[in-house]
Amino acid sequence: MHIPDGFLDPWVAGLLWLCAGAAIGIAVRRARGELGDERTPLLGVVAAGIFAAQLLNWPIPGGTSAHFVGGAFAGILLGPSLGVLAMTAVVTIQALVFGDGGIVALGGNLFAVAVVDVWVGYAAFRGLRRVHGAGAAFVAGWAGITASALAVGVGVGLSSAFAYELGTTVSIMVGGHAVLGLVEGGITAAVYGYVADARPDLVLGRGGDSPSPEVGV
Numbered sequence: 001m002h003i004p005d006g007f008l009d010p011w012v013a014g015l016l017w018l019c020a021g022a023a024i025g026i027a028v029r030r031a032r033g034e035l036g037d038e039r040t041p042l043l044g045v046v047a048a049g050i051f052a053a054q055l056l057n058w059p060i061p062g063g064t065s066a067h068f069v070g071g072a073f074a075g076i077l078l079g080p081s082l083g084v085l086a087m088t089a090v091v092t093i094q095a096l097v098f099g100d101g102g103i104v105a106l107g108g109n110l111f112a113v114a115v116v117d118v119w120v121g122y123a124a125f126r127g128l129r130r131v132h133g134a135g136a137a138f139v140a141g142w143a144g145i146t147a148s149a150l151a152v153g154v155g156v157g158l159s160s161a162f163a164y165e166l167g168t169t170v171s172i173m174v175g176g177h178a179v180l181g182l183v184e185g186g187i188t189a190a191v192y193g194y195v196a197d198a199r200p201d202l203v204l205g206r207g208g209d210s211p212s213p214e215v216g217v
Contacts, residue, residue, distance in 0.1 A: 002094070002109050003152060005102025009159040016155060017107030023115040027084035040082065042202070046074055047086040054090065054100075068180075071113055072121020072144030073188045076137060077195065077202065080122045087114035108155045117148040121188075133196060133203075134189045141188030142181035149177035 008016070050070035070090075074083035091113050094100040101109045121144030128136035153173035157166030164172075196203045 002091075002101030002113075003105040003156060005104045007102075007156050007159060007162045008105050008108055009161050012155055012159050013104050013107060016105075016111045020107045020111040020115055024084060024088055024110065027081040027088075030081040031085055043078060043082050043086050046078055047089050050074060050086070051090045051093065054094065068184055068187070069113060069117055069145045069148060070184075070188075071117025071148065072125070072140040072184075073137075073191060075118040075122030075144070076125050076140060076188070076192060080119055083118040083122065084114050087118055090114075108152070112148045112151040112155070116151045117144040120144045120147040134193045137192035138185040138189040141185035142178070145181045145184050146174060146178050149173040 050073070053068040053070055056068055071083065071087050074086045077083075078086055088110060091101065091109050092106065095103060095106050095109065121140040124143040125136045125140035128139055150170065150173065153170035154166065156162045157164065157169035162169065192203070
């Protein structure tokens with residue numbers, strides 16, 4: 001999922017840095033109002049767990065790779081603002097310490113994984129949670145990672161520096177991660193069910209409607 005350096009044209013990388021920076025800045029501002037929320041201490045725990053899960057990578061055709069992402073689960077458990085911050089920490093540490101994704105391309109990776117995945121997953125879960133909680137978590141996991149893959153596919157497809165055109169990158173990334181999303185959706189639903197049973201006060205729609213219901217940045 002992570003984009004290496006050299007795959008994005010400078011204007012694409014710059015645009016994605018701008019979008020990611022704006023979204024993360026809004027998340028920081030909103031998160032300040034959630035510092036008293038009981039989910040706040042979970043930020044580090046959730047980030048660490050997702051970080052470990054993302055270490056599992058395998059290649060897919062077209063020069064890209066797939067792995068568990070976890071952004072939807074972060075959005076479900078922490079709320080969209082804290083979820084964005086948790087995923088921002090995960091993606092940044094992976095790039096700076098482990099070389100997973102490029103530095104110039106970091107804005108693109110943050111936008112796809114820390115912004116799109118979190119917000120799409122959170123929105124899907126919030127829209128469906130009253131129908132069926134675990135089912136909503138499954139859809140959230142699938143939708144979040146698929147939308148994230150779409151963002152990556154569009155970014156590299158628009159870049160002349162990458163060897164494949166937009167149609168190829170989008171079809172490969174979305175197709176591969178739509179299948180992977182079934183697995184991620186299942187894991188997201190399973191973990192959601194466990195947390196909902198053990199600590200319903202921490203789950204949106206079970207112990208209350210915190211965090212804030214805004215959907216969008």
